[in-house]
Amino acid sequence: HSTANIRTFALFFTKRGVKELSLNQRIHMGRIIKKSLGGHFLTLPGYEDTYQFFPQHGDGAIEFQKAKDIFERPVEGEMLFRKKLSISIVRLGDVKTYQEKIKSALPESKVYEGKNLPGFEKYQSEDEMPHAYIAGPDTGFNEDISLISYSLMAGFFGLTQEERQEWLARYMSKPNKDDRLKLLREIHESALREALLVPLFSGPY
Numbered sequence: 001h002s003t004a005n006i007r008t009f010a011l012f013f014t015k016r017g018v019k020e021l022s023l024n025q026r027i028h029m030g031r032i033i034k035k036s037l038g039g040h041f042l043t044l045p046g047y048e049d050t051y052q053f054f055p056q057h058g059d060g061a062i063e064f065q066k067a068k069d070i071f072e073r074p075v076e077g078e079m080l081f082r083k084k085l086s087i088s089i090v091r092l093g094d095v096k097t098y099q100e101k102i103k104s105a106l107p108e109s110k111v112y113e114g115k116n117l118p119g120f121e122k123y124q125s126e127d128e129m130p131h132a133y134i135a136g137p138d139t140g141f142n143e144d145i146s147l148i149s150y151s152l153m154a155g156f157f158g159l160t161q162e163e164r165q166e167w168l169a170r171y172m173s174k175p176n177k178d179d180r181l182k183l184l185r186e187i188h189e190s191a192l193r194e195a196l197l198v199p200l201f202s203g204p205y
Contacts, residue, residue, distance in 0.1 A: 006058070006138055006140055006202075007136050007137070007138055007202060007203050007204065008050060008053050008054070008055075008137065008139045009037075009041075009092070009134065009135070009136040009199075009201050009202070009203060010053060010156075010197045010198060010199045011029070011030050011033050011132050011134050011197065011200060012134075012155070012156055012196070012197045013026055013132045013195070013196055014118045014129050014132060014133065014155070015126065015129065015155075016127070016130070016131055017131035017132045018158070018196065019126075020131060021083075023194065024075050024076050026196075027073075027195045027198075028075055029085070029198075030071075030195060030198025031071075031198075032105050032106060033102055033105065033106070033198070033200065034198060034200050036101045036102055036104065036105035037098065037101050037102070037200055038200065039101070040097060041200075041201050042201060046203055046204040048201060048202050049201055049202075050199045050201055050202045051064070051068045051071045051192075052064075052199055053139060053156070053188055053191070053192070053197060054140075054188060055139060055140075055202065058140065058142065059142055059143040059181055059184070060143070060148075060185060061185070061188075062185055066189070071192075071198075071199075083131075085106060085108065085109040085110070085131050086110045086112075086129075086130040087102060087109055087111045087112075087131065087134065088111075088113065088118070088133040088134075089111065089112070089113050089114060089134050090115075090116065090117055090134065090135040091136070092134065092135070095113045098111060098134060099111045099112075117133065117154045117155075118130060118133055118155070119155035120153075120154065136203065137150075137151065137154075137156070143177065143181065143184075148171070148184065149168060152167065152168060156197055157187045157188070157191040158190075158191055158194065159187075167187065170183065171183050171184070
């Protein structure tokens with residue numbers, strides 16, 4: 001039994017990743033990983049390519065072409081990663097496939113199974129944190145405040161703790177759904193532009 005694709009698999013950058021990798025490097029790394037994993041997962045039934053976090057026709061989605069343009073924008077120079085990148089795979093079952101595909105594209109990287117989303121982990125120091133992680137959260141088709149709140153608190157859209165609380169308070173204070181969705185689309189588009197998250201593909205539950 002499969003459902004409509006309300007699960008988006010994406011590469012999310014942590015605080016450490018945003019600090020240590022430039023915007024160009026994050027875009028480049030996202031493209032490399034999207035290509036290496038897409039070659040496998042997009043051949044499986046039910047998986048589809050996507051350029052955004054929310055389902056294409058769901059609440060919170062931006063126009064398809066705009067999302068694709070953000071993903072395909074020109075990047076200065078080819079970035080060769082001399083850095084030892086650390087990437088955790090969170091609750092995706094088939095960790096081995098992810099490890100194999102990513103390691104073949106980024107041989108220097110350390111790819112391992114993470115117990116939890118880094119946003120909910122306690123680290124002694126930032127160096128213990130991965131640069132990025134891959135997760136496949138339920139993104140929901142219709143506006144769902146508990147999912148939105150979870151995505152925010154997990155750090156999917158960046159923002160500091162205080163900014164998240166402020167954003168949520170502002171969001172909750174708007175009685176009109178269109179006004180709320182406008183805020184949601186803005187934070188979504190901003191995360192894509194800043195390459196805080198790079199959508200890889202969508203899949204069924």
